[in-house]
Amino acid sequence: MRILIVGSGGREHALAWKLRQSPLVMDLFIAPGNGGTAQEGVNVPVADSDLPGLVALAKEKRIDLVVAGPEAPLVLGLQNALEKEGIPCFGPSAFAANLEGSKAFSKTVMRESGVPTAPFMVFDEFERARAFVQERGAPLVIKADGLAAGKGVVVVKTTEEALATLEDMMVRKVFGSAGDRVVVEEALTGEEASFLAFCDGERYAVLPSAQDHKAVGEGDTGPNTGGMGAYSPAPILPRERYEETAELVIAPILRNLANKGQPFRGVLYAGLMYTDKGPMVLEYNVRFGDPECQPLLLRLDSDLAEIMLACARGDLGGVEVRCRPETALCVVMAAKGYPGAYPKGMEITGIPEADAVPGVKVFQAGTRLEGGKIFSSGGRILDVTALGADLAQAQKAAYEAVGRIHFQNSYFRGDIGAKGLKRIGG
Ligand code: AMP
Numbered sequence: 279m280r281i282l283i284v285g286s287g288g289r290e291h292a293l294a295w296k297l298r299q300s301p302l303v304m305d306l307f308i309a310p311g312n313g314g315t316a317q318e319g320v321n322v323p324v325a326d327s328d329l330p331g332l333v334a335l336a337k338e339k340r341i342d343l344v345v346a347g348p349e350a351p352l353v354l355g356l357q358n359a360l361e362k363e364g365i366p367c368f369g370p371s372a373f374a375a376n377l378e379g380s381k382a383f384s385k386t387v388m389r390e391s392g393v394p395t396a397p398f399m400v401f402d403e404f405e406r407a408r409a410f411v412q413e414r415g416a417p418l419v420i421k422a423d424g425l426a427a428g429k430g431v432v433v434v435k436t437t438e439e440a441l442a443t444l445e446d447m448m449v450r451k452v453f454g455s456a457g458d459r460v461v462v463e464e465a466l467t468g469e470e471a472s473f474l475a476f477c478d479g480e481r482y483a484v485l486p487s488a489q490d491h492k493a494v495g496e497g498d499t500g501p502n503t504g505g506m507g508a509y510s511p512a513p514i515l516p517r518e519r520y521e522e523t524a525e526l527v528i529a530p531i532l533r534n535l536a537n538k539g540q541p542f543r544g545v546l547y548a549g550l551m552y553t554d555k556g557p558m559v560l561e562y563n564v565r566f567g568d569p570e571c572q573p574l575l576l577r578l579d580s581d582l583a584e585i586m587l588a589c590a591r592g593d594l595g596g597v598e599v600r601c602r603p604e605t606a607l608c609v610v611m612a613a614k615g616y617p618g619a620y621p622k623g624m625e626i627t628g629i630p631e632a633d634a635v636p637g638v639k640v641f642q643a644g645t646r647l648e649g650g651k652i653f654s655s656g657g658r659i660l661d662v663t664a665l666g667a668d669l670a671q672a673q674k675a676a677y678e679a680v681g682r683i684h685f686q687n688s689y690f691r692g693d694i695g696a697k698g699l700k701r702i703g704g
């Protein structure tokens with residue numbers, strides 16, 4: 279099989295690394311890729327948003343399966359464009375990708391499907407949104423409808439803050455057209471967890487639970503990032519709850535979209551919050567989380583190429599998704615300053631030494647390979663991921679490996695996994 283992976287982060291390095299292990303995979307291309315994917319396959323400089331470029335590349339390389347890493351190309355219609363050429367794509371159609379591409383669509387599908395989620399209203403007009411917020415009062419959550427690079431969700435504590443946020447989104451258009459429409463919803467409280475399932479349009483196969491660490495600072499302080507670390511399983515969502523959770527948050531969505539003639543094929547990611555009324559869905563993503571993907575793929579003990587092709591073809595029936603019982607934990611090493619401005623171009627040393635720690639695999643995110651050396655090129659630089667007998671051991675191995683890696687202006691959180699350890703009394 280010849281596979282093309284779209285994207286350039288740590289998630290895509292992990293996908294490339296795992297797909298490389300499949301005896302079905304002969305050739306692997308990554309567009310545009312990074313310093314890590316360059317060691318697993320061939321990087322091709324086509325941007326992940328360049329749909330015509332990606333389709334042309336897939337035809338030229340006679341690709342059997344395109345794997346979409348990020349959401350943007352899917353929302354733009356990558357799957358639809360490939361389907362016209364008869365090329366299977368792991369990742370949903372543009373319609374189904376709206377589960378992530380439009381918060382209003384996503385919330386409406388949740389309500390139609392009976393999925394537990396915060397009560398909400400959708401507004402297209404600033405004046406109406408303002409009147410509603412003034413009447414309701416804070417706390418509330420205000421979400422720009424469209425994709426806003428992970429910044430379009432604001433939890434507001436006061437009415438003034440709510441009004442300022444509405445004005446930013448709907449009048450000042452700080453997120454461009456993503457803020458033409460907003461969702462205003464009830465603010466929930468509780469611990470968050472991620473739950474992902476491979477989907478073939480009708481059937482699904484669940485992955486183990488995971489937990490992200492979105493805030494940049496230790497103790498979940500400071501601005502939100504793409505994710506500073508993750509681990510799997512998340513003690514708040516233990517294995518014996520996977521099936522009932524899937525029945526609650528995955529199956530109804532698949533049925534709804536199949537009934538609309540728009541089957542969801544790919545990986546469906548439910549972002550959950552454990553409230554005192556039980557789990558509620560905060561959002562859906564239509565792709566693997568980054569960095570959640572890294573610990574999940576370290577645990578996956580089945581052939582990823584076989585699973586992905588089966589999803590794309592709508593035939594997950596005979597395919598097994600097996601995971602190792604151990605815990606995996608990923609520490610993101612970033613550039614100091616991220617998610618704000620940060621320096622680039624630092625030389626990175628110690629990756630082979632870190633990989634030598636038992637159970638450890640270092641995935642690369644914002645890196646490039648040049649003259650046999652690795653240099654930083656982004657804010658999140660490395661994803662140091664370790665498999666251990668339990669959470670404490672995975673954490674120990676990951677941080678031991680982190681200690682062997684050196685580059686200037688390095689920053690990482692020292693408390694990845696701490697919340698999970700507290701929950702299990704570790
Ligand atoms: P989303 O992009 O919808 O996942 O939102 C990003 C983050 O905002 C989530 O991970 C939560 O931490 C927070 N969030 C979203 N919706 C709510 C809500 N209804 N109540 C409280 N926090 C929320």
Ligand code: GLY
Binds near residue numbers: 566
């Ligand atoms: N780590 C969260 C996300 O990928 O959306």
